[in-house]
Amino acid sequence: MTLNKKENKIEEQQEGMLNKYALVLTSIKGIGVKTFSYLIPEDMKPVIKVGQPVSVPFGRMGLINAYIVGFSNYLPEGIKAKNISKILDYTPIFDIKYLKFLEWVADYYFCSIQNVLECAVPVKFLSGMQKEQTEKFIEFKTFDNATKRQIEILKILQETGKTKLINFEKQAKTTRATLNKLVNLGCAQITEKQIFRNPLEIFKQQELEPFPKLLEEQQNAYNEIEKRLGSYNNILLHGVTSSGKTEVYFAAIKKVMEQGKNVLFLAPEIALASVLTQRMARRFGIEKTAIWHSSISDGEKFDVWNKIKNNEIRILAGARSAVFAPLKNIGLIIIDEEHDSSYKQTMPSPRYDAKKVAQKLAELNNCPVLSGSATPDINTYYYAKNSGNLIEMKKRYNDYPLAKVRVVDMREERFRANNGIFSRALVSAIEQNLRDKKQTILLMNRRGFSTYTQCMACGEVIQCPKCAIPLIFHSQTQTLKCHYCEHEQPMITECPKCGSDAIRNCGTGVQRVELVAQKLFPDCNIARLDSDSLSKKNQHIEILNDFRKGKIDILIGTQMLAKGLDNPNVTLVGVINADNGFNLPDFRSCERGFQLLTQVAGRAGRGDNPGEVYFQTYNPDFFGLETAKEQDYETFYKTEIQARENFDYPPFSQIIRIILSSKNQYRAERSAQEIAMRLNDIVDNRQLTEPIAVLGPNPCVIERLQEYYRFQILIKNKLEEKGRRFILNFLAQIKLPEDIRLTIDVDPIDIL
Numbered sequence: 001m002t003l004n005k006k007e008n009k010i011e012e013q014q015e016g017m018l019n020k021y022a023l024v025l026t027s028i029k030g031i032g033v034k035t036f037s038y039l040i041p042e043d044m045k046p047v048i049k050v051g052q053p054v055s056v057p058f059g060r061m062g063l064i065n066a067y068i069v070g071f072s073n074y075l076p077e078g079i080k081a082k083n084i085s086k087i088l089d090y091t092p093i094f095d096i097k098y099l100k101f102l103e104w105v106a107d108y109y110f111c112s113i114q115n116v117l118e119c120a121v122p123v124k125f126l127s128g129m130q131k132e133q134t135e136k137f138i139e140f141k142t143f144d145n146a147t148k149r150q151i152e153i154l155k156i157l158q159e160t161g162k163t164k165l166i167n168f169e170k171q172a173k174t175t176r177a178t179l180n181k182l183v184n185l186g187c188a189q190i191t192e193k194q195i196f197r198n199p200l201e202i203f204k205q206q207e208l209e210p211f212p213k214l215l216e217e218q219q220n221a222y223n224e225i226e227k228r229l230g231s232y233n234n235i236l237l238h239g240v241t242s243s244g245k246t247e248v249y250f251a252a253i254k255k256v257m258e259q260g261k262n263v264l265f266l267a268p269e270i271a272l273a274s275v276l277t278q279r280m281a282r283r284f285g286i287e288k289t290a291i292w293h294s295s296i297s298d299g300e301k302f303d304v305w306n307k308i309k310n311n312e313i314r315i316l317a318g319a320r321s322a323v324f325a326p327l328k329n330i331g332l333i334i335i336d337e338e339h340d341s342s343y344k345q346t347m348p349s350p351r352y353d354a355k356k357v358a359q360k361l362a363e364l365n366n367c368p369v370l371s372g373s374a375t376p377d378i379n380t381y382y383y384a385k386n387s388g389n390l391i392e393m394k395k396r397y398n399d400y401p402l403a404k405v406r407v408v409d410m411r412e413e414r415f416r417a418n419n420g421i422f423s424r425a426l427v428s429a430i431e432q433n434l435r436d437k438k439q440t441i442l443l444m445n446r447r448g449f450s451t452y453t454q455c456m457a458c459g460e461v462i463q464c465p466k467c468a469i470p471l472i473f474h475s476q477t478q479t480l481k482c483h484y485c486e487h488e489q490p491m492i493t494e495c496p497k498c499g500s501d502a503i504r505n506c507g508t509g510v511q512r513v514e515l516v517a518q519k520l521f522p523d524c525n526i527a528r529l530d531s532d533s534l535s536k537k538n539q540h541i542e543i544l545n546d547f548r549k550g551k552i553d554i555l556i557g558t559q560m561l562a563k564g565l566d567n568p569n570v571t572l573v574g575v576i577n578a579d580n581g582f583n584l585p586d587f588r589s590c591e592r593g594f595q596l597l598t599q600v601a602g603r604a605g606r607g608d609n610p611g612e613v614y615f616q617t618y619n620p621d622f623f624g625l626e627t628a629k630e631q632d633y634e635t636f637y638k639t640e641i642q643a644r645e646n647f648d649y650p651p652f653s654q655i656i657r658i659i660l661s662s663k664n665q666y667r668a669e670r671s672a673q674e675i676a677m678r679l680n681d682i683v684d685n686r687q688l689t690e691p692i693a694v695l696g697p698n699p700c701v702i703e704r705l706q707e708y709y710r711f712q713i714l715i716k717n718k719l720e721e722k723g724r725r726f727i728l729n730f731l732a733q734i735k736l737p738e739d740i741r742l743t744i745d746v747d748p749i750d751i752l
């Protein structure tokens, strides 16, 4: 097998027997992930395999670690290969099938296979040389030959039984030297055992939790799923919030495990994945469950990889990157809250959608993908419905009524001279809720204090020096931040254009809502949850815990609030600006707005107390808002799918977005024009103008980003795989000057 760079392809060959050279993958500081060729010593030939970790000499760095990814009998010209020094582990950590799967990802998203490997394989292990962690245990053997003092210690040991050496030292108030003597006398024995660094370890295994009896609707849903196990399918479980989807997932997991297969469980976010993993560990056993996401430690990842390798992990849960964990023998892939946009990686390449990748993985494993949501992605719903794989649950558990939503027309508030952020109706509802000792959630889906900072004398809006985007004032840090790049600067005191000091922060962000709420409701506890409040790791988990315990009366935040919060004491939800999000120049903005409002409304009234929701808006008649008010997904879907069809947007086409960017505006525009022209030409020549529409180039909505001017070409492909291949073949031939960047996003989640 070789990793053919030019064709981005892996040629199959699992073993090295007939080859001279092995291709190894490693990660070198400053160079990144790369493959290199090495000679296979004769004695290694019968045993060397793809997926084994090896140790190889690398220039002045001496020996480094690498993975075998292929074999060949030829060397690239001008290269002299050295010998592989050692096979570090004979059990391969991945196989050819796995590499083939990664190759598919590289091909689909049009990026290099190195890119995908970098994101999929924890190559950091290689440079850091992760080792298994072991721990010493001591146990009692005999009192023979021991002195009086030693017998005292041995008595304690006998009583304690086999125990950790360091713990015992403290317990018996003795030293390592004394204990070593006991070992030498044969009175005690010390053994070493590998320990598994499980991030779940803090949740010590208790009794396994029993499975509740499913309600009728749940049972029906489960039956439908069970029928589809054992073959590739894309099932959608569309259930209103609190309909009990989790129990349906768990019943399906149980079945799949009984069939001897493994389960991959994806959640949109680390916090949600952690909560779910804890629940699964309680149900299925902590030793069979593991979690995988970008912020578990390398040591933990390494141990999980090893456990996966030994097929000890039966359920792996995680955020989007878990789709690349080399779990084998998969019988079911569950994607919870499947509408969530964080399943798509937007930066850096590969710009993969874990949902799409999961489909491929399911196809390879011949098993179903079970997606679940109260507000499914329009595409998922469309495909599930048309393939007869849509399962619906319409009742809430315990028949809790859906929260009552009131739409507050803010134009009327203005007309009545209320220029504040809060309508009078919302203020009195919050006051009442505080008196009732109930909790409130306020959503303002905009980070920062304001939305732009302007000079009142000359009208100048302060922009990011690198992006064509206004900077946003953050009150805690007293800085101006760009939300699209890393730029941050102190708040200005005078206008950079005219020098006036009449600077004003205009518009409303979540921090301003917090400040105003503190003034309006001074005697209650208010906390804020957004990505800026997450300075400390796990801080959001703390905030959510405090909220759950009732220590917080009003929780104010961005969309993070709408995700999975399940708190029975929340009876009031206020959306400060329900229009926000609906008006972005993007074909999915309606869908996103609807999903956010419906999800956040679902946070109210989960317990025995009925919920109340307020949507403050300037556009009360908008259909996205009206359907969210009724939590009426079907009606929203019907209107939205019609609009998609009218404009040939997904699911009626596939969008491929091409961005050309350069620090030189003119050159970026010119190259975009040229590519669009050539693309149009070949599309015309093949008479594909109808099924492959080439739009643009146009400046992106965000015209300049991190110093690069951006122009985009949008392709609407109605030929599915054939069309994608046609376009990517065209793009593969493009050669661009150094200063021009080409970004290709297959199935983008937005077109800003």
Ligand code: ADP
Pocket: 212, 213, 214, 215, 218, 239, 240, 241, 242, 243, 244, 245, 246, 247, 397, 566
């Ligand atoms: P969803 O994910 O659909 O929003 P959940 O799975 O969170 O809903 O379920 C809502 C609540 O109902 C949870 O508190 C859950 O424990 C409870 N529940 C669901 N199904 C059952 C069941 N069959 N027996 C007992 N409790 C259940």
Ligand code: ZN
Pocket: 455, 456, 457, 458, 459, 460, 495, 496, 497, 498, 499, 500
């Ligand atoms: Zn000015």
Ligand code: ZN
Pocket: 464, 465, 466, 467, 469, 482, 483, 484, 485, 486, 487, 706
């Ligand atoms: Zn910027």
